[in-house]
Structures are given as C-alpha cells and as structure tokens.
Amino acid sequence: MKNDFYPWGGEFTVCSSNSCIAVVLLQIDYTPPKDVAVFGQVKTENIGIEKIVANVISNPNIRYLLVCGDDIRGHLPGSTLVALHKYGIDKENRVINAPGAIPYIENLGVEAVKRFRKQVEILDLMGVRKNEKIDEVVRDCIKKSPPSFGSPYIAIKIVAKHGWAVTDDKRVLHSKIVIDYMGKIKGRGC
C-alpha cells in the first residue's frame, strides 16, 4: 500500500500518523497498540530496509523505530536495520558491520540514510518474548511525546545505470525498449 505519508509503499498498517513511534515486526505474532504511527513486517535485508528508511523519513513525526520478534536466519533484516542505524553504509552501499546475506542499500541516496539515522532512535527488542513488555516500551515512547523532526524527506528512488553496453542482438530483443510519445522506438537495452 501507499499513502501520502509513506510514498514508497510496502506491506504495513497505518494507524496514527501523528504518533512518534513505528514498529518493525520480525516473525512475531504481535499487534501493536493503535496509537503507533505505522507497523509492518520486514523480510529482506536490502529492499525491505530501503522501504522502511524511505517511509520513516517521509513522516517526520516518527522519532522511534521499535524492532521486535526473532530475526530471520541468514538474511537477518532486523540486525541489518540496527547496524544501518548505528554505522551507516560504506562506499559500496553495503551496510557497515551488517550480518545479513545481501545487506546493500542501492536505491536510496546517502542523504536519506543520514536523515534516517538522525531522525529516529532504534529500540532493539529482538528476542523479547512478552508482548506486554513491547506494549510497555511503546507506551513509554508515546508518553515522551518528542517534537517532530521537521519537514518530511521524500526520498527519490535511484535509477540504476548499467556499467555495460548491450551489443548482443538476442538480448536486445528482450531488453527494455524505450518508446517515444509517437510510439517510435528510441532505444533498446537502456
């Protein structure tokens, strides 16, 4: 789903957009209170995290990001999200010190990541078994009622540029075809 606050979309539930807390679920049967801003699951340590970052920074009211449940083996999106917030990304766009299999942030700019790291505090509740405990942390955050971070940051999705040229006729047949407004083919494999 997509809405004005969360333009990158994804599988999540929007609750109270003025709330200061969003909740990330990892393999957990837990429904947060309705006064969180948004909650949803994350499954991948790359595209999934990009969506969380982009959607969180587009709502400046979100100042806490609570991560709960059990991290997904191998991919470890929860731990990767925590590492992203703590260390950021390197020159290759790899999340520094991330334990996940493919922890790359390729579709978001460095500025968006910086903004995310500044805007929110991460509350790492992975492994906490009692839902009441998670509820308690959510309530505490809401009580603190921190101010909005300011203006929304609408992250632009980076469009990949290929580092190779399409020279093979066979591949060109199936590669992306760009057509102009008159319906004429402008290019292939771009």
Next chain:
Amino acid sequence: MFFKGEPKLDEGKEQLEKMLTLSRLTGNPAIPDFFIRKESYIEKIVDFIESTLPKKHPFSIDITVPSIKIKTLWYLHKKDILFRTIYNSIHIGVTEEERKALKNYTPAAAIVVAFNPKDNSPDGKIEVLENSAHLLDKGLLAIADEVGIKNVLVDTAALAPGENSGASVAAIPVIKEEYGLPAGCAIHNVVEKSAWLKNFDSAAKVVDASSNINIPLFGGDYAIFGPAENAGLVFPIIAWEDILISEYTENYFGTKPRENHPRRKFFK
C-alpha cells in the same frame, strides 16, 4: 522441504515418496530441496537424504547462513555425495570463506541467484551474472566457474509484487538466450508476498500452485515450488502446461517431446 523446528523425518519421508511417485506418473523429474536451518540439523538431514533418496538421485541443499553452508559442504564431502548435490545457492552475498569451501568441496551443480539490489529488471539480472553489479570482484558466473562448479542453474530471483515481480519470468528467455544455461525461479514466493490474496481464502493455495506454470510458459527449465505438500497440485499443473506447450512447439517448430514427457505419458 522446510522443517519447522526439529526435523520430522517420518513426515519428510512420506512427502518425498509422494513427490517421487507424482514424478513417475507425470514424467516430470523431481529434485527435492532441503532447507537446513541450524548447524545441529546438518547431520540429521544429510543422513536422511542418504538413507531415503534413491542412490544417485540428485538433491539440493538450501541454506542461508554461510557458516552452515560451509559445514554442510564438508559433511556432504565426508558422506561422498557431493556428486549429486545442487548447492542452493551462490548469490552476491557469497563470502570468501564460502568460496574457499566450494573450491575444496565442490558440489556437482549450483543454483546461481541473479538478484541485483541495484536493478530488478532482466538487464539488471544479467548484470549481476556478468559483473556482480560491481559489488564483488567478479560476476557470479565467473565465481561459480572459479570454484569449479560444472553445472549452473540460474535462478532469476522472483521478487515481491511492486518490485518488478514479472521480471523473474521475463528474464528466463533473456538468460537462456544469452548463456544457454538452464533457468527457472521460485515464482511461488511472489504469491506468498501477495498479502491481498489473504482476503480470498480458497484461492491462495490454488494461485500458489498454479503460479508455477509461468516458468514453462516462458521457456524455463525448473520451478522451485513449496511447501512439499503442494506437490499433489504442482505436478499435474506443470504436466498440463507441458502438454499445451509441447503441442504448440511440435506444430510450429517440429520439436518432438522425449519419451517420458507428460504428453507421451498421457497421449500414447
């Protein structure tokens, strides 16, 4: 085959036998894939494979954690069954240690996943096979070659709806034409990620199983389906699709189906 928690091998054996029977009935070859979640399950699952599957029957091992991958390779080597092992998988998260282990204990085949976090189009998938989208020192196909993998199966990396999910099937003919390598994917994962389907209780399982026809329709060579209990639906569906395609390709290209093709099984 996913074993949730402690592997229930009796159930696993039953599912395996059912799948192999369906394979015989329809003529479509079946290769079981075993997900190994924890290090403590390695011996249990590999021993189960060795004792349950027919001798020389291929199988694949699906592992996400590099350290468990490495230990499993060693154990498969010890059991002398690497010659029928498909390694699932080599992707851009492959570690140096994993590459060393693959060199030392080389499986017969590997699934190479064409997932490109920079570009989810068919061209992006080619890019990751060619040069790892510059995230590694060389392309994934070159890495497979370097570690000594003789047989590569390309997985076109099915992504969620909204992430160019269709590119996984669109990439199949592209990759086959470009490299001549067998290609397929786990298209049913797209169904799992279609949250809206949960509103249609009775449809979810049917859509999951029938999503697999997209692979042969686009010329794919293998479908990674799951869970194993869906075999009863998936095998007849794929056989049905194979008959449809075979009639067309014979009429148009003159390609005759092999002896154990579903069309030969059911229309003698």
